[in-house]
Amino acid sequence: MAERLPVAVLGANGRMGSEAVKAVESAPDMELVAALGRNDALEAIVDAGARYVVDLTVPDATERNVRFAVEHGIHAVVGTTGWTGERLDVLRTLLAEHPGVGVLIAPNFALGSVLATAFAAKASRYFESVEIVELHHPDKVDAPSGTAVRTAQLIAANRTEVGLGGSPDATEKQLEGARGADVDGVRVHAVRLRGLVAHQEVLLGGPGEQLTIRHDSFDRASFMPGVLLGVRAVAEHPGLTVGLDGYLDLGL
Numbered sequence: 001m002a003e004r005l006p007v008a009v010l011g012a013n014g015r016m017g018s019e020a021v022k023a024v025e026s027a028p029d030m031e032l033v034a035a036l037g038r039n040d041a042l043e044a045i046v047d048a049g050a051r052y053v054v055d056l057t058v059p060d061a062t063e064r065n066v067r068f069a070v071e072h073g074i075h076a077v078v079g080t081t082g083w084t085g086e087r088l089d090v091l092r093t094l095l096a097e098h099p100g101v102g103v104l105i106a107p108n109f110a111l112g113s114v115l116a117t118a119f120a121a122k123a124s125r126y127f128e129s130v131e132i133v134e135l136h137h138p139d140k141v142d143a144p145s146g147t148a149v150r151t152a153q154l155i156a157a158n159r160t161e162v163g164l165g166g167s168p169d170a171t172e173k174q175l176e177g178a179r180g181a182d183v184d185g186v187r188v189h190a191v192r193l194r195g196l197v198a199h200q201e202v203l204l205g206g207p208g209e210q211l212t213i214r215h216d217s218f219d220r221a222s223f224m225p226g227v228l229l230g231v232r233a234v235a236e237h238p239g240l241t242v243g244l245d246g247y248l249d250l251g252l
């Protein structure tokens with residue numbers, strides 16, 4: 001039998017991290033060698049012989065964690081949000097100094113979400129108006145969600161490619177925030193509601209019609225196949241990959 005992939009999970013006591021610990025433990029081709037919480041020293045992942053880390057921590061910690069992994073030749077699969085364009089550029093520079101190391105930054109590991117984002121980005125080429133509504137549990141610390149930011153960025157890029165600008169909007173006066181956040185010219189609205197997990201709707205409007213592309217994660221189990229897929233594929237993709245779609249053949 002082939003050697004099992006030695007994996008460390010960072011943020012192991014959190015909502016996502018604790019699911020990831022169970023998923024890695026249940027995967028026949030993986031071995032959980034370390035599970036770190038907020039106060040644990042990162043050196044433990046090196047001592048444990050990890051070749052892969054799964055980072056599911058907080059926006060303030062993830063950049064340091066990933067830097068540590070890359071500098072130690074450890075591949076990283078990252079679900080944590082907070083990766084701005086500037087942070088990604090710094091990471092690209094770091095990875096250029098460590099050829100052979102792979103990092104996946106995946107704003108969303110749920111396959112349905114990845115597909116919904118890809119469909120919405122393509123569909124936005126054909127509609128005059130597009131807005132995003134993301135809906136999450138109220139314990140989430142960031143808004144808008146990383147998924148919504150990525151969706152907005154892809155929508156903006158697609159619309160620019162076909163010469164479409166922002167959506168029409170005659171608003172002249174508003175209460176601050178009433179029209180949501182502006183992400184690359186796309187309006188993003190964030191709902192926080194007890195009972196929710198992670199949900200997103202992309203609303204696309206044209207004369208006399210509307211297309212709604214909605215994805216729902218009802219349980220964090222929805223993210224785990226993507227986490228495991230990321231671990232299995234990351235070493236084959238040296239350098240930085242943003243979005244799980246980079247490892248999938250979506251044919252879009």
Ligand SMILES: NC(=O)C1=CN([C@@H]2O[C@H](COP(=O)(O)OP(=O)(O)OC[C@H]3O[C@@H](n4cnc5c(N)ncnc54)[C@H](O)[C@@H]3O)[C@@H](O)[C@H]2O)C=CC1
Nearest residue numbers: 011013014015016037038057061079080081106107108109
């Ligand atoms: N990519 C995806 O599919 C998904 C990503 N997320 C993102 O994952 C992150 C974690 O989400 P949740 O698990 O809901 O949050 P959470 O707050 O339940 O868990 C975060 C955990 O990280 C720990 N932590 C903080 N600093 C740390 C450090 N330096 N080292 C190790 N652990 C540290 C915290 O103590 C906490 O236990 C968020 O950024 C969230 O947006 C959440 C769900 C899906």
Ligand SMILES: O=C(O)C1=N[C@H](C(=O)O)C[C@H](O)C1
Nearest residue numbers: 081107108140145146147198
């Ligand atoms: O915090 C969460 O819960 C989630 N975070 C990610 C995000 O910000 O997009 C992924 C998913 O939406 C759940």
